[in-house]
């Protein structure tokens with residue numbers, strides 16, 4: 001299997017910025033400090049602080065319009081922040097145009113050059129950064145093999161399927177060995193099956209290349225399966241940043257708890273706790289005999305999900321959901337008890 | 351008679367004429383004339399007197415007229431053609447005999463204009479108006495007295511680079527031949543070489559070759575001397591009083607436009623009525639005022655605006671020698687064409 | 696069945712092309728092989744004399760002599776039309792790009808402004824240049840008023856004035872097709888090129904230019920062909936001091952009364968343009984092969 005070598009390309013952008021190794025050990029690959037971005041009256045980003053580490057797979061997750069694309073475009077250099085600083089290897093790159101940043105992008109619609117062949121597309125970045133012709137040919141071959149399109153070099157983009165185009169876009173962006181790869185919803189145009197395959201492929205490419213990936217998605221499952229860290233965004237802010245398990249297990253607020261997976265939100269008082277509210281994941285809830293249970297209620301609905309069953313139970317503390325194995329004989333209107341371990345309760349900030 | 355003015359004004363007149371004189375039932379008259387050459391007031395008068403509805407279509411060169419009539423798709427009752435084309439049109443059978451000499455008012459035509467060389471016995475035509483071709487210049491720029499065309503063909507320093515010439519080879523050649531005292535429609539190699547040499551020598555002093563917009567160029571001082579039609583020059587002089595039209599000692603070129611009736615004219619009788627209408631001094635004078643050129647009708651001057659009729663270039667002085675340039679044969683035309691092409695290499 | 700249907704559907708456009716393009720050219724072709732009649736027009740017998748005349752013209756005494764006069768005229772016209780095309784391209788491309796980069800409503804307005812001259816007769820517009828450029832014209836008045844010059848600068852009646860007039864007349868024919876191709880270029884392609892380390896010059900050369908080429912080719916043809924045959928600008932702005940193809944053809948059809956010769960030159964020029972078109976069409980067909 002071919003791998004993406006970390007061979008530095010002889011490009012202007014590269015020499016302008018310090019090599020990753022040369023950076024101070026405390027400095028992350030990218031440091032975003034107090035970045036805000038407004039389009040006229042629209043505040044797309046508000047005081048963003050975020051580090052992107054070397055070799056990491058970071059996902060920006062959030063609902064439509066929350067500012068994911070804007071943040072990505074700031075990193076790519078297509079927009080410039082209204083306030084704040086973006087440092088790459090310790091140097092402020094906020095004012096630099098895209099061509100002077102060792103950062104490449106996989107565009108949402110791929111943006112392949114229609115008048116060039118696949119090989120022409122993949123080699124474009126190399127050509128622009130001054131590679132010699134024979135080197136380009138070898139590198140293109142290597143990249144196409146990596147994305148499993150070895151024999152497609154002479155095709156035109158419009159002669160490829162969506163998934164193949166996607167892979168060409170990846171190869172094109174990775175060919176110049178950027179320090180950071182940005183991907184804006186790269187899989188959204190693919191069907192479910194292909195998407196799963198490409199998720200695995202992407203993760204593999206990231207591991208092999210060692211290049212940091214920043215992926216934008218609003219698909220929580222995608223974020224959970226692929227990322228080293230997830231930044232959950234809403235209305236121009238980052239609400240929570242952490243590893244998938246951390247985000248899932250300890251959401252900081254209602255929005256995160258609700259946006260990633262499902263959660264029962266209960267007032268803290270109902271559990272005899274102090275503070276505002278508490279989240280409990282439905283799969284941590286067990287359905288027990290009503291007698292001994294801490295919470296009791298009537299079954300409002302039953303949803304069979306194949307291997308699991310989702311019950312909605314009307315309790316004094318509100319509607320609670322429980323996800324249980326199998327499909328034991330509950331019936332709507334019956335009284336059940338609900339219970340969960342203490343560590344399943346996550347205190348929320350709001 | 352500038353092409354520019356013709357197009358702009360022609361469109362306006364076409365509209366104006368179309369709007370009036372509709373209700374009468376005495377039939378129609380379709381006139382095909384040079385642009386800016388048909389007095390709308392006169393046409394109105396004609397319609398009022400005769401009840402005939404007039405429509406006017408325009409063209410910008412004799413060649414267009416010839417081509418149109420040749421194509422057979424005409425439908426015109428009256429056309430106006432220069433004297434050299436009257437001969438061509440009759441020879442080609444494109445106009446019909448009207449026997450104008452039998453018109454009651456035929457006698458209104460001045461003796462010298464009756465039975466001209468291009469239409470003996472006025473079988474086909476009556477004169478519309480006539481004028482001369484020479485040079486005009488600005489006496490404020492060139493103050494010395496001028497009596498010869500030499501001043502313009504071999505110009506003094508004051509005029510160099512500021513002379514305008516006609517843009518048509520036949521008109522340029524005919525005046526050069528007058529200057530050289532050679533016969534018109536010349537295909538004698540020696541004469542042609544001489545004429546070509548005059549033009550070649552003159553070229554560095556020529557600012558442009560263009561028959562359009564002369565009036566404007568002379569009035570603005572863009573050119574200080576120009577080959578020009580007499581009537582056009584009067585209009586330029588009205589804007590710049592220092593202009594003077596030269597009746598040169600070598601003589602000059604004259605032309606006459608004539609009213610003819612195309613073969614197969616749908617309203618032959620109305621066409622004859624129109625011709626007779628134009629023989630009346632008051633109508634002829636009205637036309638003269640509009641066009642700025644003298645007509646051939648006795649007494650028309652009395653009905654012409656004095657500002658027009660007394661202009662120095664309106665009529666040549668008695669005894670001035672002028673030549674009606676005839677329609678030339680193919681050989682001469684080819685030779686002129688060749689000189690013209692070479693000249694503008 | 697479907698073939699017949701598609702043929703029927705194509706019939707109106709084929710007919711239009713046939714009537715408005717092929718027929719006049721065929722007529723010119725036929726005329727060019729006939730003999731001129733004395734007062735204009737053509738007559739039998741068939742003859743190749745008109746084509747011979749392009750190279751061998753009759754001298755005053757009737758002998759045939761080799762002449763480069765007409766070749767010179769054709770050459771000069773081709774050069775002038777070529778310069779016009781190049782200048783139009785140089786102006787039109789940035790203009791079209793500028794318009795494409797505006798907001799949709801501004802674009803509408805700018806496109807309207809570009810096509811505004813079409814509403815006014817070309818003769819009048821060309822004549823307006825005479826009024827602007829002549830010795831007593833606005834430009835000279837401004838120059839003198841600003842103290843740049845003391846006496847009128849001769850701006851008219853030279854090749855530069857002709858070129859200016861041609862560029863002015865035909866510029867919209869270049870802007871509009873280029874605009875229509877540039878408008879369809881996905882903006883993200885340009886961002887992608889920048890992202891892949893292309894600078895402005897390379898983005899233009901490698902992305903915009905190849906993608907706009909169909910429009911450029913169409914524009915070049917729409918400018919070159921009529922510029923080659925135009926006679927208004929040469930006559931009015933050039934002062935008729937130098938003959939160009941358009942004026943020559945016009946001359947032969949009017950006072951020259953030599954329709955076959957005029958037709959022969961027209962046929963020669965049209966054939967040249969047609970060949971250029973075919974070459975262009977052939978080169979432009981598979982755009983993917985531009986950068987293999």
Ligand SMILES: Nc1ncnc2c1ncn2[C@@H]1O[C@H](COP(=O)(O)OP(=O)(O)OP(=O)(O)O)[C@@H](O)[C@H]1O
Nearest residue numbers: 039042043044063064065066067068069070071218
């Ligand atoms: N060029 C622009 N001009 C004006 N407003 C903009 C512009 N780009 C983005 N916005 C606004 O900024 C906000 C964030 O947009 P952005 O595209 O970053 O959202 P997103 O998170 O990528 O959404 P989606 O998931 O729908 O792609 C939105 O309110 C959007 O309307």
Ligand SMILES: [Mg+2]
Nearest residue numbers: 068069070184
């Ligand atoms: Mg987005």
